[in-house]
Amino acid sequence: MNSNLNWNIVIGLEVHVQLNTNTKLFCGCKNESLGNPNSRCCPICIGLPGALPAPNLSAIKKSILFGIAANSKINSKIQFARKNYFYPDLPKGYQTSQHYFPICENGEIQFFFNKKPKSVRLTRAHLEEDAGKLIHSVKNQATHIDLNRCGSPLLEIVSEPDLRSAEEARAYLAQLKQLIQYLGISNCDMEKGQLRCDANVSIRKNENEKLGTRTEIKNVNSFKFVEKAIKHEVNRQIEILESGREVHQCTLQYDDKSDSISILRIKEDAQDYRYFPCPDLPLVSIESKKIDKIKFSCPETPINKRLRFQKEYQLSFIDSERICQSLDIANYFENLSNRIFNPKEAKNLLLGAIAKILKDKKISINDLPISIEEFSELYQLKSEDKISNLNYKKLIRILADSNHSLTKILEDNNLIIEKDDSIMDDILEVANEHPKELERFRNGEEKLKGFFMGQIMRKTQIKANPKEIIKLIENLKILSD
Ligand SMILES: [Zn+2]
Numbered sequence: 001m002n003s004n005l006n007w008n009i010v011i012g013l014e015v016h017v018q019l020n021t022n023t024k025l026f027c028g029c030k031n032e033s034l035g036n037p038n039s040r041c042c043p044i045c046i047g048l049p050g051a052l053p054a055p056n057l058s059a060i061k062k063s064i065l066f067g068i069a070a071n072s073k074i075n076s077k078i079q080f081a082r083k084n085y086f087y088p089d090l091p092k093g094y095q096t097s098q099h100y101f102p103i104c105e106n107g108e109i110q111f112f113f114n115k116k117p118k119s120v121r122l123t124r125a126h127l128e129e130d131a132g133k134l135i136h137s138v139k140n141q142a143t144h145i146d147l148n149r150c151g152s153p154l155l156e157i158v159s160e161p162d163l164r165s166a167e168e169a170r171a172y173l174a175q176l177k178q179l180i181q182y183l184g185i186s187n188c189d190m191e192k193g194q195l196r197c198d199a200n201v202s203i204r205k206n207e208n209e210k211l212g213t214r215t216e217i218k219n220v221n222s223f224k225f226v227e228k229a230i231k232h233e234v235n236r237q238i239e240i241l242e243s244g245r246e247v248h249q250c251t252l253q254y255d256d257k258s259d260s261i262s263i264l265r266i267k268e269d270a271q272d273y274r275y276f277p278c279p280d281l282p283l284v285s286i287e288s289k290k291i292d293k294i295k296f297s298c299p300e301t302p303i304n305k306r307l308r309f310q311k312e313y314q315l316s317f318i319d320s321e322r323i324c325q326s327l328d329i330a331n332y333f334e335n336l337s338n339r340i341f342n343p344k345e346a347k348n349l350l351l352g353a354i355a356k357i358l359k360d361k362k363i364s365i366n367d368l369p370i371s372i373e374e375f376s377e378l379y380q381l382k383s384e385d386k387i388s389n390l391n392y393k394k395l396i397r398i399l400a401d402s403n404h405s406l407t408k409i410l411e412d413n414n415l416i417i418e419k420d421d422s423i424m425d426d427i428l429e430v431a432n433e434h435p436k437e438l439e440r441f442r443n444g445e446e447k448l449k450g451f452f453m454g455q456i457m458r459k460t461q462i463k464a465n466p467k468e469i470i471k472l473i474e475n476l477k478i479l480s481d
Pocket residue numbers: 024027028029040041042043044045046151
């Protein structure tokens with residue numbers, strides 16, 4: 001039995017993010033994997049001789065935006081290079097990527113792990129094109145190829161080996177995904193392969209020792225699987241070293257069906273991709289003015305938003321995490337609290353009644369059938385004691401389930417509290433119906449307040465405001481019959 005505790009685990013991640021540009025990285029083909037196989041390609045993206053690529057400026061801008069948000073250095077000159085390797089899903093025989101002059105160098109991703117702040121350094125982030133897809137058909141005993149994905153823009157984000165556990169790697173990935181979604185540069189749909197991850201794993205006896213031989217787990221497309229795959233690989237390496245053998249550099253794959261890893265190929269040396277600058281693509285200069293312009297448009301990062309919400313709206317650590325999970329929810333919270341001038345109420349509403357409606361109806365916050373104006377109007381009614389707290393909640397649910405306006409619902413359901421003397425009449429009636437209890441109450445039995453309260457609520461069908469009733473019940477002590 002091996003023990004993780006005796007080992008220092010070292011993990012670095014390479015994350016491929018498919019940018020959500022309209023067209024592919026070097027041609028005008030649509031950047032989407034929909035449509036019939038091989039219907040979204042042209043001579044450029046499948047590399048026919050003589051076809052000339054041109055870089056997609058939108059992909060470059062989106063990559064710069066990421067670099068700014070991750071505190072990276074944006075290079076003033078970027079160069080595309082050919083990465084030569086042979087694989088059937090790569091019809092050109094090389095992948096156009098970046099080698100010596102990537103768009104972004106250095107940088108960091110900050111996040112919380114076990115409630116503690118953690119920072120992972122980035123080595124670089126560069127642009128490259130995606131390959132096609134091989135589809136293996138057991139039925140036809142054949143492998144088909146779909147080149148629709150060929151040439152889609154990928155931003156490869158490479159971290160330094162700063163992660164120390166599988167759980168930490170998962171938390172880093174979650175933060176990275178959140179940041180990218182806040183920036184709006186990719187949809188990050190992992191099921192569609194829009195965010196894929198390679199994990200480099202090695203172990204050593206302690207933090208000060210030099211890094212051990214690392215292995216690479218390829219192309220994992222779920223946070224859960226990344227965590228599981230890393231755990232398996234750490235255990236495999238521990239077992240090897242504890243039995244006195246050596247870890248060999250290799251590439252592994254994770255199979256989610258059997259929840260296991262297997263070796264794809266043993267690497268004797270780092271693969272030689274014979275990189276060279278792409279002769280068809282010019283060196284791209286990025287003016288500092290352009291970078292400043294993008295910087296100006298860079299939205300608040302999730303971590304900064306969380307910290308600001310904690311300070312500005314007094315949200316707890318956990319509540320800020322839940323609310324900032326998605327930019328839409330965070331924006332909604334901010335609108336709502338500004339509208340009703342009460343962040344605590346906005347938080348309770350969002351994480352309570354609204355979260356339940358979203359879950360029940362399986363919709364996103366943008367499809368919520370209640371407008372912020374209606375929430376604000378409802379809150380106003382509650383603050384002015386025109387509706388009871390119970391009816392406030394009831395009304396939210398009715399609003400969510402009907403197509404009518406708040407005014408119509410209020411009329412139809414007769415939920416507005418009657419502020420006139422009729423409540424006092426009701427209270428007196430209840431008191432007359434229970435003379436013995438009234439007598440005891442007048443003689444100082446305070447607990448009978450609860451008894452009267454229950455009777456009155458029943459009589460008024462909860463239309464009355466409890467705070468007001470309590471005040472009015474007090475009057476029974478001094479009022480004559
Ligand atoms: Zn094309």
